[in-house]
Amino acid sequence: QVHLVESGGGSVQPGGPLTLSCVASRYTFSSGCMGWFRQAPGNQSRFVTFISADGTGTTAEAVKGRFINSLDEAKNTLSLQMTNLKPDGTAVYYCAAAQNCGRLLRETDNYWGPRTQVTVSS
Numbered sequence: 001q002v003h004l005v006e007s008g009g010g011s012v013q014p015g016g017p018l019t020l021s022c023v024a025s026r027y028t029f030s031s032g033c034m035g036w037f038r039q040a041p042g043n044q045s046r047f048v049t050f051i052s053a054d055g056t057g058t059t060a061e062a063v064k065g066r067f068i069n070s071l072d073e074a075k076n077t078l079s080l081q082m083t084n085l086k087p088d089g090t091a092v093y094y095c096a097a098a099q100n101c102g103r104l105l106r107e108t109d110n111y112w113g114p115r116t117q118v119t120v121s122s
Contacts, residue, residue: 009116
């Protein structure tokens with residue numbers, strides 16, 4: 001069974017950086033897609049960014065230019081480098097993996113990590 005574990009969440013001041021990591025076990029990225037979603041208090045889950053096995057990816061407009069998603073296949077680790085964080089970045093973030101990016105975005109049969117909290121506040 002695929003297992004995802006996030007780390008790196010915490011509190012940061014507005015404008016600051018934070019990096020999240022997601023280690024995947026029993027998952028073959030070479031034929032799949034991994035990404036990040038977040039859910040702010042009182043809101044629905046929203047897609048943040050994904051990267052596919054062929055190296056292509058998409059990032060939500062709200063974070064484009066500030067968030068960078070990268071994958072270390074040798075370590076099976078997905079990283080989300082977040083810079084210039086804003087208060088609206090306060091959310092529970094979770095790592096996801098799927099057979100392809102279409103399925104990832106539909107959130108129908110994703111594998112999910114247990115979530116990590118990010119709080120952006122002065």
